[in-house]
Amino acid sequence: MRQKCFPPFYVPIDGFTLAQNYTATINPGLEKVLQKEIRNFGAKKVQLFNGGVTFKTTSEKLYTILQKCRGASAIRWNVDNFKATDIREFFRKLERSNWEDLLKKGTVVSINAVTHKSRLHDLRDIEKAAKDAMTKMGYTIAKKGQDSVVILVRFVDDRANISIDIGGAAFYKRGWRTHAGRAPLRETIAASLLNIVKFDSDWDGLSLHDPMCGSGTFLIESALMALGRSPRVGRSYGIEKTGKFDEEKWQAIAKAPDLVLNETLDFLGSDIDENVIRYAMGNAQRAGVDQCRFVARSLEESCLNQNSKWIITNPPYGARLKKMAFIDPLRAKIKEGSRVFLLLPRDYASVGRSIARFRNGGLPVAFVELEL
Numbered sequence: 001m002r003q004k005c006f007p008p009f010y011v012p013i014d015g016f017t018l019a020q021n022y023t024a025t026i027n028p029g030l031e032k033v034l035q036k037e038i039r040n041f042g043a044k045k046v047q048l049f050n051g052g053v054t055f056k057t058t059s060e061k062l063y064t065i066l067q068k069c070r071g072a073s074a075i076r077w078n079v080d081n082f083k084a085t086d087i088r089e090f091f092r093k094l095e096r097s098n099w100e101d102l103l104k105k106g107t108v109v110s111i112n113a114v115t116h117k118s119r120l121h122d123l124r125d126i127e128k129a130a131k132d133a134m135t136k137m138g139y140t141i142a143k144k145g146q147d148s149v150v151i152l153v154r155f156v157d158d159r160a161n162i163s164i165d166i167g168g169a170a171f172y173k174r175g176w177r178t179h180a181g182r183a184p185l186r187e188t189i190a191a192s193l194l195n196i197v198k199f200d201s202d203w204d205g206l207s208l209h210d211p212m213c214g215s216g217t218f219l220i221e222s223a224l225m226a227l228g229r230s231p232r233v234g235r236s237y238g239i240e241k242t243g244k245f246d247e248e249k250w251q252a253i254a255k256a257p258d259l260v261l262n263e264t265l266d267f268l269g270s271d272i273d274e275n276v277i278r279y280a281m282g283n284a285q286r287a288g289v290d291q292c293r294f295v296a297r298s299l300e301e302s303c304l305n306q307n308s309k310w311i312i313t314n315p316p317y318g319a320r321l322k323k324m325a326f327i328d329p330l331r332a333k334i335k336e337g338s339r340v341f342l343l344l345p346r347d348y349a350s351v352g353r354s355i356a357r358f359r360n361g362g363l364p365v366a367f368v369e370l371e372l
């Protein structure tokens with residue numbers, strides 16, 4: 001059944017401690033996967049809306065979610081929600097939150113406004129008022145292109161929801177995928193699909209093979225997942241600029257030791273294109289996962305073997321897919337007991353059991369378990 005569809009700015013916050021109400025976003029169609037992931041971190045009241053979830057949690061769990069969550073494309077802290085029908089009321093109410101506790105004074109901020117069915121309908125007016133209010137309270141408005149903490153103002157039906165992007169740069173920007181071939185899969189989507197397989201089965205570890213691996217996204221994400229590490233490397237987070245940020249707690253989570261991997265686990269990628277294999281190797285190196293192996297080989301010659309229990313891949317769209325030319329060589333390589341997951345345009349979903357449907361780069365796609 002399709003989940004109840006309401007945007008995050010409709011979530012009632014009366015009775016919540018404002019500091020505990022968060023929103024995580026994801027591609028529509030994958031919300032339930034994110035719900036499960038966020039619940040597994042111990043968050044409470046994880047509620048679905050079209051395009052994400054809202055949740056409540058303690059600061060320690062929030063820090064873990066920010067560092068370790070794989071599926072979310074952004075995480076925001078909902079700091080206020082009020083009615084405002086004219087710009088002066090908006091300005092006045094924006095000032096009423098205890099901003100010093102929310103964001104360190106002097107922080108460079110930018111404003112991102114959206115408005116729908118509201119008397120305040122001019123985005124320039126809303127953004128100007130928000131910028132004026134923030135400047136008055138001691139914040140610096142970002143110049144074009146300058147790094148900043150984004151404050152989102154979302155008006156719907158005359159109510160403004162104010163939230164702070166505590167993730168920072170988009171979460172799919174992992175920091176390690178600097179090189180990719182054509183049509184690389186967004187990292188947050190790859191991670192969500194891996195989560196589906198993990199949540200859905202008796203996944204014994206995370207040993208995985210991708211015979212059309214491109215830049216290695218599935219394999220690098222799954223190795224990081226198996227190690228229990230953050231999927232993101234070398235980046236800062238908006239939360240670090242918040243008023244009560246606890247550096248010690250944050251670092252304790254960041255420095256937690258890796259999970260011990262079973263020695264038989266294998267993350268193997270192959271691709272017909274030698275260049276993308278070089279990219280994949282470099283990406284794995286930047287991600288710090290020497291558990292991944294990559295070889296330049298066609299699907300027909302790929303080294304899927306008796307250990308290839310879990311196979312996950314997104315074949316190239318276009319002419320080759322039209323003939324489903326990859327299916328026969330793939331089937332020929334699959335051993336008994338293997339499970340094969342494919343991300344395909346939705347028109348081709350009938351090759352197997354459809355597990356998730358969503359849009360990828362504007363195209364309707366299905367995540368399918370191949371029927372063997």
Ligand SMILES: C[S@@+](CC[C@H](N)C(=O)[O-])C[C@H]1O[C@@H](n2cnc3c(N)ncnc32)[C@H](O)[C@@H]1O
Pocket residue numbers: 180181182183184185186211212213214215216217218270271272273276297298299300314315316317320
């Ligand atoms: C959609 S891309 C995969 C993207 C990858 N998931 C990523 O995130 O970078 C499809 C890949 O299939 C590879 N490919 C196409 N035909 C192939 C074949 N016959 N054997 C192996 N790989 C092939 C292409 O070189 C391309 O890298």
